[in-house]
Amino acid sequence: MNEIIGYTTGVFDMFHIGHLNVLRRASERCDRLVVGVTTDELCVARKGKSPVIPFEERREIVASVRYVSSVVAQSSMDKVGAWHLHRFDRMFVGDDWHGSDQWHRYEREFGDLGVELLYLPYTVHTSSTLLRQRVVSEEAVS
Numbered sequence: 001m002n003e004i005i006g007y008t009t010g011v012f013d014m015f016h017i018g019h020l021n022v023l024r025r026a027s028e029r030c031d032r033l034v035v036g037v038t039t040d041e042l043c044v045a046r047k048g049k050s051p052v053i054p055f056e057e058r059r060e061i062v063a064s065v066r067y068v069s070s071v072v073a074q075s076s077m078d079k080v081g082a083w084h085l086h087r088f089d090r091m092f093v094g095d096d097w098h099g100s101d102q103w104h105r106y107e108r109e110f111g112d113l114g115v116e117l118l119y120l121p122y123t124v125h126t127s128s129t130l131l132r133q134r135v136v137s138e139e140a141v142s
Contacts, residue, residue, distance in 0.1 A: 006030030007088035009074045011038045012058045013051040018123030020065065025120045026092040027067035034086050036074030037062050046077065080109050088115065095119040 008026050012019050027033045038046075040055045051058065055073070063071045072086065079091065091110060097103045098119045110117050 003031040004029075004090060005086070005088045006033045006090045006092055007036065007082065007086055008033070008092040009036035009038065009079075009082070011043055011051055012062050013043075013053050015053075015058070015061050016123075019062075021123050022092065022094065022120055023062075023065050023067040026090075026118075029092070029118060030090055032069040033067060034088060035062050035068050035071050036082060037071055038074045042075055042077070079106055080113070083110070083113060083115060090116045090118055092118050092120055094122040096122040 006026050006029060008022060010019065010022070023033070023035065037055065037059045038051075040050055043049070043051050053061070059071050059073070062068055074082070076082075082088075083091075091106070093103065103117070107117050
């Protein structure tokens with residue numbers, strides 16, 4: 001039987017339980033999990049702000065998680081381009097993206113490549129955005 005390679009991506013800023021849940025759930029559905037950690041430059045280009053934690057530190061944190069087999073830099077949002085580089089069998093993404101036009105397109109494109117796209121439960125009560133907002137609001141009170 002062939003090894004099933006999984007792939008997921010994220011900024012993984014201010015690493016929290018939601019990140020761990022995605023990595024754990026993804027690793028349960030593949031033999032080897034490759035994780036693309038978004039570069040600082042791509043974060044700025046996409047979100048207009050830098051991550052709190054610099055790329056190399058985020059990369060090291062994700063690499064230290066036992067569910068992760070290897071970490072690569074995600075410097076582009078082109079998921080099919082990532083497939084050409086890493087040749088994964090399954091792509092994992094949070095279910096908060098399910099039903100979006102962008103991910104409908106990826107479903108078709110990955111289907112043509114024989115890649116299974118799996119949506120994993122998003123942890124609603126914790127996110128890096130919520131953590132950032134909380135830190136900023138607490139700094140304003142201090």
